[in-house]
Amino acid sequence: MRFLLTCNVFLFLSFTPLLSEDFISKMEYAKMLYSNPRGIGCNKCHGEKAEGAIISKYISRGKEVTLSAPAITSVSKERFFQALTSQHKVMPTYFLTWQEIDSLYYYVSSEVKK
Numbered sequence: 001m002r003f004l005l006t007c008n009v010f011l012f013l014s015f016t017p018l019l020s021e022d023f024i025s026k027m028e029y030a031k032m033l034y035s036n037p038r039g040i041g042c043n044k045c046h047g048e049k050a051e052g053a054i055i056s057k058y059i060s061r062g063k064e065v066t067l068s069a070p071a072i073t074s075v076s077k078e079r080f081f082q083a084l085t086s087q088h089k090v091m092p093t094y095f096l097t098w099q100e101i102d103s104l105y106y107y108v109s110s111e112v113k114k
Helices: 002-019 026-035 077-084 098-109
Strands: 053-060 063-069
Touching: 026 098, 077 098
Parallel strands: none
Antiparallel strands: 053 063
């Protein structure tokens, strides 16, 4: 009897994850990641819909200079991965996993355009 009970509990626990839904959807995860991947979100520079934005304006050598982040909704997946895995003069390095980068690409290339 004890063996039968143990087997039933084991089977129940083994199949429960298959029947449950994810805690959050892929799009919810991607949106949260876009808003705050490692302390400062992509949205702070690239805009809420990845449309690009002006980061700052300043005077250099007597001329006004505009520092802006480009729109990233139409960037190829290869270019997107390359941009997030290399160092830049302005953009911070986030040390994201490949899965996180893929989720971010999914977000900016699909849902953000709506």
